[in-house]
Amino acid sequence: MKHLFIPAIALLAVSTPALAEQPSVGQTPDTVSAAHARDDGVNMKRLRDDVKARKPRSSRAKGEIPSILPPLPPMTAKAAVPQDWPAYKPVSVLLVRDAYSVPTFISEKNDISDNGASLSYTRNGIANTQTIAGKGAVFYAVSQWIPPAGNDPNVVGLGHYSLVSGVEWDLKTKNNLHQTTGPVSALFGSEFLIASPVIPLSFLKSNIVYTTDASDGRAQIYGAEFAWQPVAPQFRIGTTTRLSRDLDLWLGFYPTLNADYFHVGNSGDFTNLVTGRDYLWIGPKVQADLSFHSGILERYSFFLKYFYLYDALNGGGQNVNYGQVGAKAKLIEWTDPNGDPLGNLSLLLRYTNGTAVRTLQQNNELYAGVTLKFGNVPDPSKRAE
Known part of the structure; x- marks a missing residue:
């Protein structure tokens, strides 16, 4: 997954991550893991860690470098950024x-x-x-x-x-x-x-x-x-x-x-x-x-x-x-x-x-x-x- 996140991080202030990579609204690490439970060869621990890594966090509360742009609203895979947000x-x-x-x-x-x-x-x-x-x-x-x-x-x-x-x-x-x-x-x-x-x-x-x-x-x-x-x-x-x-x-x-x-x-x-x-x-x-x-x-x-x-x-x-x-x-x-x-x-x-x-x-x-x-x-x- 590493190569998918590098372009998104480089344009954090003016662009959103690829919509296809974002989990749908309401999904959690557990539900995503269950959906892949029957797939052979899936590394479940890595999958769980990858999904957790996509969850938004408050960088200022952790002492990290804050984002310059406002956070985006929740979106599904088909939703676009609302112009009237x-x-x-x-x-x-x-x-x-x-x-x-x-x-x-x-x-x-x-x-x-x-x-x-x-x-x-x-x-x-x-x-x-x-x-x-x-x-x-x-x-x-x-x-x-x-x-x-x-x-x-x-x-x-x-x-x-x-x-x-x-x-x-x-x-x-x-x-x-x-x-x-x-x-x-x-x-x-x-x-x-x-x-x-x-x-x-x-x-x-x-x-x-x-x-x-x-x-x-x-x-x-x-x-x-x-x-x-x-x-x-x-x-x-x-x-x-x-x-x-x-x-x-x-x-x-x-x-x-x-x-x-x-x-x-x-x-x-x-x-x-x-x-x-x-x-x-x-x-x-x-x-x-x-x-x-x-x-x-x-x-x-x-x-x-x-x-x-x-x-x-x-x-x-x-x-x-x-x-x-x-x-x-x-x-x-x-x-x-x-x-x-x-x-x-x-x-x-x-x-x-x-x-x-x-x-x-x-x-x-x-x-x-x-x-x-x-x-x-x-x-x-x-x-x-």
Whole structure:
């Protein structure tokens, strides 16, 4: 039986196992064994083990690598995947986060882009000044899983798509709130989960972006961002895997290969950019996180982001080199009627250093404060119940 399961495992996220290999609804190892009891030469122990191996299991409960796609409904040998099954209907969600997510918004990890938007207030009584700083993003995501059409590993297939639009900001106001600085970006993005004979699973992402400065809106920076995110669970790439069963500690590791093209119509407040210049930044963006899924440490998590993008059109003269590391502790959490996380208020400590994407602004900032996260991608398996 081994050779029958290899193609199905390779296309787990976009295709179903061969229907002829699945036992009919209601069959058990005992009934299948009885049906073959009169056949000469049948290895009954192996037959029983093979049937047991086909039974669906919950991988996350056993600490294994979780599936990316929602589980399929029960099917007989003649049944096709129902097009109106709840897990394949479009869903939409409003997301409040700290920034546009490096990983895809729709994946097996429901709390993707874990950090919330932040807001801080400082008053200097001697100088009689006030400062408010805010960093965050609001996005609206529409997503749909595509029913699998077959299990041929030589066919390129689309398993999922999402459309994500929103606004991202990183602002500071000074001098009695009369001066506001920092970038504001409007984005429209798309994501596609692709299966192919060369690379079993990967995500393709693209964004159209317009960025300006909050002070007077003179800056005009517009372009497009493209990213490829591989999914290789056996190497812990592009997914979440358990590191410790005793601590219920999980690692999420999401590297992407990026090509960001921008034209600067007017540099405005972003003095590191050159008006009239085109930029093509190529390189990796990496996001990783450590989180506890149960126990006394469940409210704590750690994260890291690192971007290195080479300035290909200008000989590396203005590269992006950006890093961020931090820790978070949930203070309050809200859930929806199904018990799924809806939002939380968290205590966040983060350190940011380096040149930012799109604006090349220099960062060297330590932030400690409260963040608000709202909205989660619905769990496809729960929608299927």
